[in-house]
Amino acid sequence: ETGVTQTPRHLVMGMTNKKSLKCEQHLGHNAMYWYKQSAKKPLELMFVYSLEERVENNSVPSRFSPECPNSSHLFLHLHTLQPEDSALYLCASSQDTSGGTDTQYFGPGTRLTVL
């Protein structure tokens, strides 16, 4: 595998379910990100991790819980979601988080539908 991979690619869940999204980067990067992409809206940054430490939490509801066990893996744990949480969830990685110049490399996303 190369680049950034995400599993599953599609997920349908009920409002009472608990599920997790997985992201893995094979680029040797130190920073990883979760974004939410909804129709007609800009990409929303949810969380940023640098060297497994969370450095950004963009006022995301607690029903979304990130986990970064090492610099190659990032999870997004989901519980008691709402229908408005249905969206494409994108994972990205970059070499570092300082400076603002690094290119972010994105995975293909997980299309989440909450019933």
Next chain:
Amino acid sequence: AQSVTQLDSQVPVFEEAPVELRCNYSSSVSVYLFWYVQYPNQGLQLLLKYLSGSTLVKGINGFEAEFNKSQTSFHLRKPSVHISDTAEYFCAVNDKGGSEKLVFGKGTKLTVNP
């Protein structure tokens, strides 16, 4: 706070025609600017970025963009588009000296018709 405005949500063009996708930003400090492309059912991919130096930046797939500080713009251009350029294009800004927190525009859907 930074913001990005992509003035056109959809741009239809014919194959081999030129195209310009417009992007304006708002920031109180100097910025880095990016264009990303998202092909159907894929994640975003960097087309090009402006960090410093020449205001004309060349990217992949024949795209280029020009940074205009006085007009706070970073428009994307291609002289002759192909069917395969059909995708959604996102402009993004990051302030210099800040974190990797990119602020994205809403995107422009480019459709190239035969």
